[in-house]
Amino acid sequence: MTEQLLKEAKKFQKKRHWNHAAACYRQYLSESERTVQAEVYADYARSLRINSETNKALDVLNEGKRLYPDHERILLEFHNLYDFLGNWEDTVGIARQLIKLNPQTADYHFRLGRSYSFLKKHQLAKKSYQTALEFKHGCSFQNLVKKIQQGFVKDAARIKTTYIFIDGKNNYGAFIHEYGDRKFFTKISNYTNAQIGAGREESFYQKVRVRSPQLHSLTPAYIDSQIIDNVSYLTIELVKSTAVTSDSAVWVIDAAQKIASAVPYQELVTQYPPPKYVFQFKKGRAISVVHFFSRIHEEPYNEKLFAALELIMKQNRYPGAVRHLMKRLQSAIMDNQLYQKIKPEKHYSLLHGDFAFQNLLFDEESQCVKVIDWSSYTVGPHFIDLARYFTSLLTPYSEIERLYTAKQKLSTIEHIFFLYALTLFYFQKMGPKSRASKISDYILPAIEDLEFLVLQKKLNQEGDEMTDISKQLAERDLQIQQLEQRNMILNKEKEYLRMELSTLQSSKSWKITRPLRLFTESRTKK
Numbered sequence: 001m002t003e004q005l006l007k008e009a010k011k012f013q014k015k016r017h018w019n020h021a022a023a024c025y026r027q028y029l030s031e032s033e034r035t036v037q038a039e040v041y042a043d044y045a046r047s048l049r050i051n052s053e054t055n056k057a058l059d060v061l062n063e064g065k066r067l068y069p070d071h072e073r074i075l076l077e078f079h080n081l082y083d084f085l086g087n088w089e090d091t092v093g094i095a096r097q098l099i100k101l102n103p104q105t106a107d108y109h110f111r112l113g114r115s116y117s118f119l120k121k122h123q124l125a126k127k128s129y130q131t132a133l134e135f136k137h138g139c140s141f142q143n144l145v146k147k148i149q150q151g152f153v154k155d156a157a158r159i160k161t162t163y164i165f166i167d168g169k170n171n172y173g174a175f176i177h178e179y180g181d182r183k184f185f186t187k188i189s190n191y192t193n194a195q196i197g198a199g200r201e202e203s204f205y206q207k208v209r210v211r212s213p214q215l216h217s218l219t220p221a222y223i224d225s226q227i228i229d230n231v232s233y234l235t236i237e238l239v240k241s242t243a244v245t246s247d248s249a250v251w252v253i254d255a256a257q258k259i260a261s262a263v264p265y266q267e268l269v270t271q272y273p274p275p276k277y278v279f280q281f282k283k284g285r286a287i288s289v290v291h292f293f294s295r296i297h298e299e300p301y302n303e304k305l306f307a308a309l310e311l312i313m314k315q316n317r318y319p320g321a322v323r324h325l326m327k328r329l330q331s332a333i334m335d336n337q338l339y340q341k342i343k344p345e346k347h348y349s350l351l352h353g354d355f356a357f358q359n360l361l362f363d364e365e366s367q368c369v370k371v372i373d374w375s376s377y378t379v380g381p382h383f384i385d386l387a388r389y390f391t392s393l394l395t396p397y398s399e400i401e402r403l404y405t406a407k408q409k410l411s412t413i414e415h416i417f418f419l420y421a422l423t424l425f426y427f428q429k430m431g432p433k434s435r436a437s438k439i440s441d442y443i444l445p446a447i448e449d450l451e452f453l454v455l456q457k458k459l460n461q462e463g464d465e466m467t468d469i470s471k472q473l474a475e476r477d478l479q480i481q482q483l484e485q486r487n488m489i490l491n492k493e494k495e496y497l498r499m500e501l502s503t504l505q506s507s508k509s510w511k512i513t514r515p516l517r518l519f520t521e522s523r524t525k526k
């Protein structure tokens, strides 16, 4: 009977029904009279993690670890969970433990490199990635470089190649090649399949880019790609660039619009459809917002998104004001079933998918924006890329209005969904420790405008039956309600700042630096 539960759990796992899989494992663990296998703890924790039930997943793993302290599957799932939570000090510890057990496993060195990269220990990260690549290919670094060069040059004597670390979280560094007066860039990353990550970026350069002149001018030229032992080496033209900043908004908006109109919708869904995402709203990861918005016209994806959001806020003790605002967002969208108004054939287009400022380079030569890192390209509402760009720079809401929404002609429903996405990107960027003072510059005004647009849409739909007076009254009601709520949030904000000040004043460092402050104050007075 209990063995049947395990079979069921595996079946659900295969079908990606993580909720049901977790339920079967839970029952198995409570009913089984035999010693539970280590793999069961790992699989159970995995289902919980994908369901965002991270606290429970950690309990299950700790229980497993008590029985099997050095089991690779359990340690690997610990690693996946800490990676999901962004606990990089912990992922370093686990990766080291895994390397101790199996020093020649390339994957463990890659994992260690990624953690160092998040912790900004760049030299250590570079070394781990180099070690990983040598184990992965079973050859020296020199021979590896030769193989890559042979992909695009005949005369190896004329090419000079250097390995560099590029702050890689999803890449393992890069090669820079100098060949006469040309320069190329080889991005090194893990290859899983043609649908995701490096495989998807490769297919963008080989299939999508070539069919659109607009994309040609917006992206570096494609040179070569090789997949060796499941590592991808994608070589493109090197862009000599300065970083894109908030001053570049006009160019960036233009680039996003060109991307959106580069490939017709019908062609996108038939020839380059989005991969099968595991729909998870990961704390702090903007990409999960993009995934949900690729299906935002369907009710279940909105429901799943808000359920995950609630769980994240509960598990990470988000401030009451943020939780309250997210409830308001949920009720504006769900009570009015607004997703039904989004029509893929009308609103969806090609999206870059990770349109953050780091992936936009200002090319000094052509004096225009070049967009790199196409591994997340997808199909969804055309304004998502811009919502991601503005929030990647944590642009205040009033600036976004000035630079984008006040100038562009978005329809009411597009505007509402732009604000819906914007709020979620802000939420991801700011995290649980977001000061209340930040809320009133970012999330709060976006939600207020969204509610106003939703009300106007409703009033327009009810149309002729309502007099102008009753429309005005409804708008006034909303304004009063919003003012009351704004007041409440600002009071919370004040309370929070007062608390912070008193903690600071009673801290040791505040007392130690008192003489210095008094000295500076007396100088300023003079």
Ligand SMILES: Nc1ncnc2c1ncn2[C@@H]1O[C@H](COP(=O)(O)OP(=O)(O)OP(=O)(O)O)[C@@H](O)[C@H]1O
Binding pocket: 166, 167, 168, 169, 170, 171, 185, 187, 189, 220, 236, 237, 238, 239, 240, 358, 359, 372, 373, 374
């Ligand atoms: N063609 C290029 N020319 C010049 N620099 C480049 C080029 N492609 C990538 N880079 C540099 O390498 C960095 C990482 O590249 P990319 O964003 O493609 O990799 P990634 O694996 O997605 O990195 P991350 O996960 O950190 O976003 C870029 O931010 C940029 O500085």
Ligand SMILES: [Mg+2]
Binding pocket: 358, 359, 373
């Ligand atoms: Mg990138």
